Amino acid sequence: MSPSIGELRAVLEHAPMGVLVVSRSPSRILYANLALTRMLGYDAEALTGKTLEQLLPEDARPHHEAWMAAFFADPRQRRMGAGGELFALHSQGHAVPVDIALAPMHLDGQLCAAAYLSDRSLRRQMQRQFEQIFAAMPQGLLIVDEQGLIKLSNPALDAQFGYAAGELLDQPLEVLLPQRYRQGHVQHRDDYARQPTRRWMGAGRDLTALHKSGQEFPVEIALAMLDMHEGRHALAMVSDISLRKKAEAALQQTNAQLEEFTYVASHDLRSPLRGIGDLLSWIREDLPESAMTPSVVQNFERASTRIERAERMIDDLLEYARAGQRDQRLEIVTPRPLIDEVLSLVHIPPEFRVEVDVEGQPFATPRVPLSLSLRNLVGNAVKHHGGTQGLIRIQMREEGRFNVFTIEDDGQGIPAGADERIFKLFHRANTTTAGHGVGLAVTRRMINAHGGAIVVSRQGLLGGACFRVHWPRIAMKEVDDE
Incomplete structure (x- = not known):
């Protein structure tokens, strides 16, 4: 007993997919449910009894009769389209992408084709x-x-x-x-x-x-x-990763050359200097007192001073080489006690005043290189200040994944155009102070090795030198893997 149109409507009217029932001959639309009329913008009355061709795009209409004949010649469930895209024609004239499944259906005693349509627009x-x-x-x-x-x-x-x-x-x-x-x-x-x-x-x-x-x-x-x-x-x-592999190879070669240089500096340079120092001591011991005129004594002292300075330069080179090695030991560091520790280890004359303004939470980091870097900068603020009394301000704020330390003073500052040169090895921005121009180079190398950065800031409020250190408070994987 085949169902009637009324029975079909009772079952399929509110189905979630579009349903269209088409007669065999003549080919007419017998039924369209609510989902289909909404999908294609029609009223049910506007479709019932009409030909199916009004729902087909222009390029599909010439093939429609052949498709219908093929289906009724072998009426079985199947998908239309054979993997290609199918479209139905909306009442407003635009094509709607659809999936169509066909099935034979007996309605009021006659064989019909039931088409089940799904709107593919969103997909x-x-x-x-x-x-x-x-x-x-x-x-x-x-x-x-x-x-x-x-x-x-x-x-x-x-x-x-x-x-x-x-x-x-x-x-x-x-x-x-x-x-x-x-x-x-x-x-x-x-x-x-x-x-x-x-x-x-x-x-x-x-x-x-x-x-x-x-x-x-x-x-x-x-x-x-x-x-x-x-x-x-x-x-x-x-x-x-060709570029990365090249960079890694170049870095390995640079590190190997640096290690070789370190060995030469430690052994092949230091030993001759010590030998020269010993020779000077022996010559001085062998000279009679009558020969030790003030000018001779002065020359011996100048030679000894220059030997000590050369040895100190070798020590500075070794320190610079070691600064490029990353410390893997992590500790929980609380910013304010860290600053207090730094200030206790730096000689600050009583005529200098220090202001500390720190806002930040404890974080995991290698403590020693951070402490040493800040210590070098605070020491430089005193040494290169240019006055007998002054103000040093130390500030810390959290910015993104970095803790940003600002060390500034009210001294003579850094000459214009020297912001980058002062970080070069053996460069001295101020020749009136002691040192070999290694401290800032070592500091930057140490900070960079731990994923941070140091820059000269021209936005300081005190008018002197101002350095900003960006130190990671959240470690990134590429830094951990170096």
Whole structure:
């Protein structure tokens, strides 16, 4: 017993998807439910009894009769479109993307076609947004199906590998791998498909990829699994790390050269100086008292002073080399007691006044290099002040992931144009004070080694020198891994 139109309406009128029932011959719309009329902007009365062609875009109408004939020749449940996009025509004239499923239905004793329509507009919009985001990502991205075929690549990846847009589509992923990796990669790919997790590929190994030109380049690859409409796909995020590898190699070479220099400075320079000092002592002992005129004594003293100065310069060089090493020992540091400790270790004449203004929470950091850096800056504020009395102000504020320490004074300040030169090794902005021009170079090297920065500020309120130290209060992974 087949249902009637009234019975069909009672069951399907408020169904969440659009339902359309079409007769066989002549092909007329017998029923359209509420979801379908809302989807396409019609009243039910405007559709009932009309031909189906008014709901079809112009380019689909010539094929409609053949589609209907094929369905009634083999009436069974099926999806329309065979993977292509389908559209229905809205009453206002624009196309609405839809999914359509067909099923045979007997209505009032006659064989009909029931079409079930789902509006794909939102899904299509989300897909378009995904494609736009995918294409705009600066990192190379690949989507690979379960057979290992590339289904999507973004412009960044195409550029990394030297391919034109779309050239990689439906190519096996192995075309991007050096020949020696290809056979083993198929097994790795299958293993990952069985136990998919978000992870880095080849952890602990140096990975290389194959450019279209045949050259290899180092990469990092992150993997994730996506559940898509067509099945499970793997998402690969590929980063070309050629520049980083070059920088790492250059840094290793620089460090090796610095270690070699440190060894030379410590042994091959210090020993001759000590030998010269010993020779001067022996010569002085061998000279009779009558020969020790005031000018001779003065020359011996000048020579000894210069030897001591040269040894001090060697010590400064070694200190500069050691300042580039990062201290891995973390302690919980409370800012105000740290400043108090610094002030207790620096000789500040009683004629100088110190103001401290600190606002910040305890944080985990290597205590010694931070304390030493602040100690050097406070000591410089006294040594290079230029007056017999003065004011030093120390301030700390939290800014983002940094604690920003400001050390300023009301002294003679830093000459214009010397903001960068004062951080160079053996540069002295003021020749009237003692020292070899190493303190600020060591301080900056030490701060940089721990992920911070130091700059000269021209916005100080006291009119003298003003330094701002940005010291990490929240460690970042790239700093931790150095």
